[in-house]
Amino acid sequence: MEKKGLVKANKLKPNFRLFNINELERVLNKTNGKHGENHYKILKAKKKSNYSVIELFAGAGGTALGFDHAGLEHILLSDINKDSVSTLKKNKPKWNILEEDITKMNFKSLSADIVSGGFPCQAFSYAGKKLGFEDARGTLFFDFARCIKEVKPKVIMGENVRGLLKHDHGKTLQSITSVLIDLGYNIAFKVLKAQYFDVPQKRERLIILGVRKDLNLPIFFPKEKDYLISLKEALQNCPKSEGQQYSKRKKEIMKLIPEGGYWRNLPKDLQKQYMSTSYYTSGGKTGMARRLSWNEPSLTLTCAPAQKQTERCHPKETRPLTIREYARIQTFPDSWEFIGSISSQYRQIGNAVPVNLGFHIGQCIIAMLNKKIDPKSMYKTKVLKELKDFKQMSLF
Numbered sequence: 001m002e003k004k005g006l007v008k009a010n011k012l013k014p015n016f017r018l019f020n021i022n023e024l025e026r027v028l029n030k031t032n033g034k035h036g037e038n039h040y041k042i043l044k045a046k047k048k049s050n051y052s053v054i055e056l057f058a059g060a061g062g063t064a065l066g067f068d069h070a071g072l073e074h075i076l077l078s079d080i081n082k083d084s085v086s087t088l089k090k091n092k093p094k095w096n097i098l099e100e101d102i103t104k105m106n107f108k109s110l111s112a113d114i115v116s117g118g119f120p121c122q123a124f125s126y127a128g129k130k131l132g133f134e135d136a137r138g139t140l141f142f143d144f145a146r147c148i149k150e151v152k153p154k155v156i157m158g159e160n161v162r163g164l165l166k167h168d169h170g171k172t173l174q175s176i177t178s179v180l181i182d183l184g185y186n187i188a189f190k191v192l193k194a195q196y197f198d199v200p201q202k203r204e205r206l207i208i209l210g211v212r213k214d215l216n217l218p219i220f221f222p223k224e225k226d227y228l229i230s231l232k233e234a235l236q237n238c239p240k241s242e243g244q245q246y247s248k249r250k251k252e253i254m255k256l257i258p259e260g261g262y263w264r265n266l267p268k269d270l271q272k273q274y275m276s277t278s279y280y281t282s283g284g285k286t287g288m289a290r291r292l293s294w295n296e297p298s299l300t301l302t303c304a305p306a307q308k309q310t311e312r313c314h315p316k317e318t319r320p321l322t323i324r325e326y327a328r329i330q331t332f333p334d335s336w337e338f339i340g341s342i343s344s345q346y347r348q349i350g351n352a353v354p355v356n357l358g359f360h361i362g363q364c365i366i367a368m369l370n371k372k373i374d375p376k377s378m379y380k381t382k383v384l385k386e387l388k389d390f391k392q393m394s395l396f
């Protein structure tokens with residue numbers, strides 16, 4: 001269960017792990033189909049804060065809506081993609097949303113408490129040892145950093161894939177940390193597992209938080225919950241919607257896969273036929289011809305529900321997940337519409353930060369700005385103040 005990302009273990013020392021018996025029972029009941037309380041809900045704070053946000057690389061608004069639900073107020077959102085911007089405008093007509101290439105934007109006249117953005121992960125081609133702001137030029141992170149330099153917000157939030165930890169042997173993250181410290185921020189980062197933050201999906205995101213040094217603010221991260229939300233709970237009464245279709249042959253093959261199964265459940269000859277050359281390569285390839293389980297969180301959603309390496313077939317019906325099912329799993333409300341072709345809608349949803357994960361991060365940011373922790377739902381973390389603090393960390 002731990003390997004599958006269903007329960008958390010406290011690693012005491014090599015070969016010794018401590019589990020919480022109540023959590024084990026809850027998760028076991030869930031995976032046996034005894035659901036108990038349905039935890040699926042879109043989280044919203046009762047109170048608004050007065051803190052303002054600039055959201056860059058906003059996409060279809062996963063982070064933005066989560067922050068909005070946490071009580072933050074957006075003064076500007078931007079993205080280069082036409083459909084994503086249309087999605088944001090359709091759902092939040094009052095937001096100030098720009099369809100622009102970030103490299104062409106100027107932030108000098110703006111002020112905001114928070115700058116947030118899921119910048120794409122790119123390697124730096126720096127020379128020498130000093131990793132300053134100018135060394136990042138040419139990457140989209142540079143423009144994220146430029147916005148921070150021009151706006152000087154109190155708090156920054158960067159979001160990325162887990163792969164950033166090891167990208168270019170850790171050098172990319174080191175450069176990012178170094179630039180942010182150079183700009184005058186104390187930094188902390190963590191990989192958050194969405195399935196422990198009210199999201200019915202196993203999805204990992206690297207979250208970087210920073211606070212302006214002169215303000216002496218703490219950094220808080222959300223505490224993991226000790227329950228999971230299964231796909232069955234998430235898809236209860238899901239509205240009907242459009243979705244991709246399987247070809248006739250693909251449908252015949254996928255019909256043979258049981259709930260939670262994958263290509264190994266096919267007869268031997270079909271395994272070879274379906275997998276072709278992948279049949280002889282190493283690795284479990286458990287995403288191929290995969291049918292999801294009702295009683296567990298969904299596997300990570302990607303930009304399309306029927307890709308050969310990352311199949312996301314409905315647990316009972318033989319078809320890919322629909323648009324509204326995708327949205328439920330990413331904790332977008334049923335009322336949040338997506339604009340564009342079907343493949344564009346899947347891409348926008350698949351690229352998003354789950355809204356409820358954004359909510360939990362947003363709540364931590366408000367608490368950081370208020371210097372008031374809610375110890376039930378968050379914890380204070382150590383910060384990196386100088387590049388040498390990063391170098392002492394073990395990332396691998």
Ligand SMILES: C[S@@+](CC[C@H](N)C(=O)[O-])C[C@H]1O[C@@H](n2cnc3c(N)ncnc32)[C@H](O)[C@@H]1O
Pocket residue numbers: 057058059060061062063064078079080081084100101102103117118120140351352353354
């Ligand atoms: C991973 S998605 C962000 C998802 C978003 N954080 C969410 O939660 O829904 C990255 C976004 O960066 C945008 N992007 C890529 N290059 C850009 C550029 N040069 N200027 C502005 N936005 C850009 C893409 O259009 C895409 O929507």
